Amino acid sequence: MKKLTVILTAVFLATGVFAQEKKDTSTIFIGKTKIIIISEDEKVEFKDKDTIDIDISDTTKCNKYNGHWAGIDLGLNGYLNNANSMDLTGSGKFMSLNQAKSWTFSLNFAEFNIGIVKKYVGITSGFGLQFNNYRLNSDNRLIGDSADLTYFTDTIKYKKNKLLATYLTLPLLLEFQLPVNHKKDWLHLSVGVVGALRVGTHTKQVFDLNGNDNKEKQRDDFHLSPFQYGLTGRLGYNDMSVFVNYSLSSLLRNGEGPELYPWSAGISFSF
Numbered sequence: 001m002k003k004l005t006v007i008l009t010a011v012f013l014a015t016g017v018f019a020q021e022k023k024d025t026s027t028i029f030i031g032k033t034k035i036i037i038i039s040e041d042e043k044v045e046f047k048d049k050d051t052i053d054i055d056i057s058d059t060t061k062c063n064k065y066n067g068h069w070a071g072i073d074l075g076l077n078g079y080l081n082n083a084n085s086m087d088l089t090g091s092g093k094f095m096s097l098n099q100a101k102s103w104t105f106s107l108n109f110a111e112f113n114i115g116i117v118k119k120y121v122g123i124t125s126g127f128g129l130q131f132n133n134y135r136l137n138s139d140n141r142l143i144g145d146s147a148d149l150t151y152f153t154d155t156i157k158y159k160k161n162k163l164l165a166t167y168l169t170l171p172l173l174l175e176f177q178l179p180v181n182h183k184k185d186w187l188h189l190s191v192g193v194v195g196a197l198r199v200g201t202h203t204k205q206v207f208d209l210n211g212n213d214n215k216e217k218q219r220d221d222f223h224l225s226p227f228q229y230g231l232t233g234r235l236g237y238n239d240m241s242v243f244v245n246y247s248l249s250s251l252l253r254n255g256e257g258p259e260l261y262p263w264s265a266g267i268s269f270s271f
Contacts, residue, residue: 065115067124067175068188068236068270070108073243075266077104077132079251082259092258094140094151101135104264106169111271120177128169130196132262136161142203144220149257159213160206165224167196171232188236194245196228223256225249230262239270 078097081088088096108128115122136142139158140151173192180187202219230247244265251260 063118065113065119065122065175065177067111067113067122067173068190068234068239068241068268069124069126069128069171069173070111071239071268071270073104073106073108073128073130073264073266073268075104075243075264076100076102077134077262077264078102079134079247079260079262082261084261088258088260092260094138095258095260096137098135098137103133103135104130104266105133106130108169122175122177124173124175124190125171128171130167130169132165132167132264134163134165136163141205142222144218144222148255149223149252154205156205156207158205158207160204162204163222164200164202164204165198166200167228168199170195170197173232173234175234185238188234188241190232190234192232194230194232198224198226198228223252225251225253228262234268236268236270241268241270242266243268 076099078086078099079095080086081092086097086099106128108126110128111124111126113122113124139154139156139161141154141161142163143150143152171192171194173190175188175190178187179185198221200219201221201224202217203222205216207214207216228247228249228251230245230249232243232245234241234243236242242265245263247262249261251262252258
């Protein structure tokens with residue numbers, strides 16, 4: 001806006017012709033060129049043989065609510081048993097994880113916002129793709145084509161043994177935003193629920209064969225539930241935040257394996 005003011009002032013001094021038509025509209029003539037300045041919309045029009053419109057965003061748009069869903073999430077993921085413990089024992093021990101190597105990545109590609117109180121409170125929804133990578137902590141190969149999820153222990157020593165699940169996610173978030181530093185920066189807190197539709201599942205093993213890395217993939221549903229739903233929370237500063245997700249539904253279908261409730265936590269970067 002400062003640049004625009006300087007340019008128009010220079011033109012006024014150079015031409016010496018300036019007519020004020022009304023309170024919010026001014027006109028400048030430069031030869032056959034007519035420049036109309038409409039301060040209410042902050043719009044400049046150049047009218048000659050060609051017309052060039054330059055629109056500057058209305059300052060009132062700064063008060064529009066804009067949530068923090070679209071972007072990328074990166075962090076750890078895992079699951080808890082029905083006693084809310086990561087220590088899997090008994091029949092569920094074969095699903096124990098190497099937690100430090102179990103990662104999640106999400107691409108939240110669409111966002112929809114409904115403002116409630118200016119920029120301060122609103123509802124956010126959208127769509128995302130979530131990729132959960134569960135790094136199994138054993139040489140157990142999962143078997144999906146059975147009455148329930150089972151396994152056999154391979155004689156091969158695995159370098160990597162993974163269960164990977166991909167979900168289409170749909171959130172419903174209530175977000176609060178708080179200005180700091182004279183409204184130059186913003187804190188935000190959002191809480192809500194996330195539903196997920198499983199769109200792909202496979203296992204992957206990497207092992208040494210005659211001195212070379214050999215990879216095997218098997219695509220199956222491995223008795224994973226087709227739907228997930230759970231709670232989510234995000235706390236952030238400007239376009240960076242931390243997130244925590246906890247599923248209220250079991251990773252596996254009811255009665256087809258151990259009760260495991262997925263969780264994930266990490267850092268989010270908003271678009």
